[in-house]
Amino acid sequence: MRRQLAVLATGFTLIVSACGGGAGGGSSPTTAASSSPTAAAAACTVGVSWNNYQEERWAKWDEPAIKAAIAAGGGKYVSNDAKSSAETQASNVDNLISQGAKVLIILAQDGTAIKPSVAKAIQNGVPVIAYDRLIEDPKALYITFDNVLVGKLEAQAVFAAKPKGTYAIIKGNKADANADFLRSGMEQVIGAAVKAGDIKIPAGAELYTDNWDPSKAQTEMEQILTANANKIDAVLSENDGMAGGVIAALRAQGLAGKVPVSGQDGDKAALNRVALGEQTVDVWKDARLLGKTAGDAAMQLCKNSDPSKVSGTATFKTPGGNSLSSILLTPNPITQANLNDVLSAGWITKADLCQGVAAGKVAACG
Amino acid sequence: MGVSVPGEVTKEGQPAPPIRSFVDALRSALAPVTGALRPLEVDTRLLGMVAALAVIWIAFDIISGGTFLSARNLWNLSVQSASIGIMATGMVLIIVSRNIDLSVGSMLGFLGYSMAMLQAVWIPQSLGLGFEQPFTWIVTLLVGIVLGAAIGGLQGFIVAFGGVPSFIVTLGGLLIWRGLIFRYAQGQTIAPLDTTFQMLGGGTVGTRVGALGEWPSWALGAVICVAIVLLQVAARRRRRRYGFPVRPMWAEVLVGTVTCGVVLGTVWVANSYPLPPNVAEQVAAARGIPVPPGGIPTGVAFPVVIMLVVTLVVTFLATRRRFGRYVYAIGGNPDAAALAGINVRRTIMLTFALMGSLAAVSAAVQTARLDAAVTNLGVQNELDVISAAVIGGTSFAGGIGTVPGAILGAVVMQSLRSGMVLLLVDSPTQDIVVGIVLVAAVGLDTLFRRRVS
Numbered sequence: 001m002r003r004q005l006a007v008l009a010t011g012f013t014l015i016v017s018a019c020g021g022g023a024g025g026g027s028s029p030t031t032a033a034s035s036s037p038t039a040a041a042a043a044c045t046v047g048v049s050w051n052n053y054q055e056e057r058w059a060k061w062d063e064p065a066i067k068a069a070i071a072a073g074g075g076k077y078v079s080n081d082a083k084s085s086a087e088t089q090a091s092n093v094d095n096l097i098s099q100g101a102k103v104l105i106i107l108a109q110d111g112t113a114i115k116p117s118v119a120k121a122i123q124n125g126v127p128v129i130a131y132d133r134l135i136e137d138p139k140a141l142y143i144t145f146d147n148v149l150v151g152k153l154e155a156q157a158v159f160a161a162k163p164k165g166t167y168a169i170i171k172g173n174k175a176d177a178n179a180d181f182l183r184s185g186m187e188q189v190i191g192a193a194v195k196a197g198d199i200k201i202p203a204g205a206e207l208y209t210d211n212w213d214p215s216k217a218q219t220e221m222e223q224i225l226t227a228n229a230n231k232i233d234a235v236l237s238e239n240d241g242m243a244g245g246v247i248a249a250l251r252a253q254g255l256a257g258k259v260p261v262s263g264q265d266g267d268k269a270a271l272n273r274v275a276l277g278e279q280t281v282d283v284w285k286d287a288r289l290l291g292k293t294a295g296d297a298a299m300q301l302c303k304n305s306d307p308s309k310v311s312g313t314a315t316f317k318t319p320g321g322n323s324l325s326s327i328l329l330t331p332n333p334i335t336q337a338n339l340n341d342v343l344s345a346g347w348i349t350k351a352d353l354c355q356g357v358a359a360g361k362v363a364a365c366g
Numbered sequence: 367m368g369v370s371v372p373g374e375v376t377k378e379g380q381p382a383p384p385i386r387s388f389v390d391a392l393r394s395a396l397a398p399v400t401g402a403l404r405p406l407e408v409d410t411r412l413l414g415m416v417a418a419l420a421v422i423w424i425a426f427d428i429i430s431g432g433t434f435l436s437a438r439n440l441w442n443l444s445v446q447s448a449s450i451g452i453m454a455t456g457m458v459l460i461i462v463s464r465n466i467d468l469s470v471g472s473m474l475g476f477l478g479y480s481m482a483m484l485q486a487v488w489i490p491q492s493l494g495l496g497f498e499q500p501f502t503w504i505v506t507l508l509v510g511i512v513l514g515a516a517i518g519g520l521q522g523f524i525v526a527f528g529g530v531p532s533f534i535v536t537l538g539g540l541l542i543w544r545g546l547i548f549r550y551a552q553g554q555t556i557a558p559l560d561t562t563f564q565m566l567g568g569g570t571v572g573t574r575v576g577a578l579g580e581w582p583s584w585a586l587g588a589v590i591c592v593a594i595v596l597l598q599v600a601a602r603r604r605r606r607r608y609g610f611p612v613r614p615m616w617a618e619v620l621v622g623t624v625t626c627g628v629v630l631g632t633v634w635v636a637n638s639y640p641l642p643p644n645v646a647e648q649v650a651a652a653r654g655i656p657v658p659p660g661g662i663p664t665g666v667a668f669p670v671v672i673m674l675v676v677t678l679v680v681t682f683l684a685t686r687r688r689f690g691r692y693v694y695a696i697g698g699n700p701d702a703a704a705l706a707g708i709n710v711r712r713t714i715m716l717t718f719a720l721m722g723s724l725a726a727v728s729a730a731v732q733t734a735r736l737d738a739a740v741t742n743l744g745v746q747n748e749l750d751v752i753s754a755a756v757i758g759g760t761s762f763a764g765g766i767g768t769v770p771g772a773i774l775g776a777v778v779m780q781s782l783r784s785g786m787v788l789l790l791v792d793s794p795t796q797d798i799v800v801g802i803v804l805v806a807a808v809g810l811d812t813l814f815r816r817r818v819s
Contacts, residue, residue: 204790219783268554
C-alpha cells in the first residue's frame, strides 16, 4: 500500500518536473549561447530533491535562485518533491540519477535515512550537495547558513531583552539535525546563565515539535503556560512558523509583546510580527544567496567532483564525528531596528511588513 | 470476514473462548446496574464512555497534581476539542450510511487557506476594500461554508452517482486538496487574519475576547436547559398520543436534572476561569471599572459555542428530519432503503456536502485560533475525526452512531492528548496510547454489542 502510494507520488512528481523542464527549455538557448566557455558543463544536469514545500521559502526563493545559477552555468535543472516522506525521498534520489543528473542537491527530510541513497550516488560518481540540512556523509558538500550561529543569534536577541527569568524552548523536528544545531547555538548564549541559576527552564518547557507544526507548537505553549501558571518570561522558538503558534498562545493570555520570542526564516507573517513588536527577532537567511551558492557549487562539481575543490569551502566537524567540506553562510538577525534590510533587499513589501503597525512607531514603517 | 470471531456460538463440548467468558462475567457483574438503568432509557454505552472519561480525567488530575482539572485547563481542553468535535458530528452521518471521508483534513486545509486568502488578500487588496471591514468575517465564513459544501458535495456526487467507493474518492480528495494548497500557496503562511474573524478561535485581541463572558454564558446554559426540558415534555406527549410506554416520572426528572446539571456545570467551569490578569486589566480599563477581586470570568469560548450549535443542528437533522431517518435507514440496509423509496443517492451526496461545510467551520476555528493559515493545516485530522466518531460508538457496519457520542469521543481523544502533553509524554508515546485506546474502545464495544444481539 505504502509502496504503491510512493510510486504514485513519484510518478506524479515526474510528470510535474517534466512539465517544469519543458517550460524552462524555452529560455535555455540564450544562456547556452552566452556561456560558450562552459561548453563542457553544458550537458551537465543538476538534480534537486526537495523534501517538501510546506515552509514558506523553498518554491518561492530557493528554487528560482538555484535554477538561475544553474542556467547561468549552462546546466540543466531537474527536481522532485518527497512530500515530507524519507521513504519517498530515497526513491526520488534514484529517480533523479536515472533522469541523468550528474550532480545532486538534496534538501534532506531525514539526514540519517537518506545516507544509503547518498552513498550510492557518490559511488556512482554523482557528487551530492547537502542543501541547508546536514547529511552525515564525509564525501558530501554541506552548504547552509551557519545554523549554530542562527540559534546563537536567536538567543542573543531574547537574552538581551530578558537576561534573567524562566525560559521555554520550542524546538523543531527531532529527526532534523538543525533542531539540535540551533539548540547548541542557544546554549552558547544562555548556558552560563542557566548554570548560575539566572535562567530557569522548568521540566517540560523544552520540547521537540513534530514536523515543526505551528498548531502543535500552539498547544505545547498553552500547556506550558498552564503548567507554569503563566510564569514564562521568554520563549526561544527555533523557527517562525512555531513562533506564530507560540505568540497566538501568548496573546490569549495577554502576554504577546511582553514575552520576548525568537524565530528564523524571514516569513512575511513573522516579519510583520517583528514590526508589531510581538516577535523579538527573526533571523533572516536570504534563501536566494543559499540557492545561488548551491547552484554555483553544483556547476563547479560538474567539472570536478571533489567537494573540497569547490571555492570557499572549509572543513566542518559533524555531530556524528565526520568531517566534510562545507560552505557556511552568515545570517542576519532582523529586529525592529533593522527592518530596512529586508525592505531594501526586496524580500517583503512595505504593505505586508507594516500591516497594522501604528504610524510613527517603527522607523521602517514611517 | 474470514477471521474467527470470539463470542460467536461455540461447538458443543468445546470450552468457551476466554474473551467470551470474560465478557460474560463482566456482563453478569454489571447486570444489576444495567437493570436499574433500564427505565431511564439511557444508552448504556454512552454511560460507559462517560465513566471512561471520568477515569481518564481523575487519573490525569492526580498525576498532574491538580492541574488537569483546573478551570483553566478544562477551558483550554474545550477549545482544543472543538474543531475535531465539529467535524466528528458530520463524520457520524457519513459512517452511519456505510461510507468514509478520508479527505476532511485536506479539505480543512484547503478551505482554511481559501478563507485566509479571502480575508487577508482578496477582500482587502484585490478588491481594494481595505482591512478590518465589519463584514469581512461573516462574508469569509459564509463563502467558506458554501465552498466546503460544494467540494464535499462534488465528492459525494462521485460516490453516490458515479458509484466509486467513498474510500477511493476521498483518498483522492486527500491528495488533491492538499496538493492544491501547495500548488497555489507555494508554501506561504497567510497572516495576520481579520481581528473579528480571530474571535471565532477563542483567542484574545486587545480587549476583545473570543468568549461569551459571564452573563451571556449563564443565559446560554439556561436556554439549553429550557430546550432540554421542552424536548422531554414534547417527546412524552408524543409517546402518549401514539400509545407508546413512557418513562416513569422519577426517571424523567433524573435524566433532565443530570443533563441540565452537565450543561450548567460546563458554564460554571468556563466562568470560573478568570481572564488572564493582563487582559483583565485592559478589559476593565476599557469598561471603566476596577478589576473585581475574583477577576473577570471568561465564559464559554466561541469555538465551544459553535460546537454546541453544530451539535444541536446536526442532532436535530439526524433524529427529527427525514434526511436523518434516511441516513440511518440506508446504513441499516441500503437495499431495503432503496426499495422503500428513499432517494439513496441524493441522501448520500448530502451527507458529504454537510461534511464539507462542517470542515469549513472547523477550518475557520483552527485558522482563527492560530491567527494564520499554514500549509500543513489539518494534516492527519481525518484520523482524529474518524477516531472520535468511532470511540463515540459509531459502527462501521452502518446504521449505528450518535452525534453526542462523537462529541464525547472527541473530548476523550483531546483529553488524552493534552493530558499527556501536561505530563511531558513525548509525541510518539502519545500516538501509541491513542492508538491502543482506539482499538480497545472499539474492541470492547464490539464484544458487548455481539452479546446483546
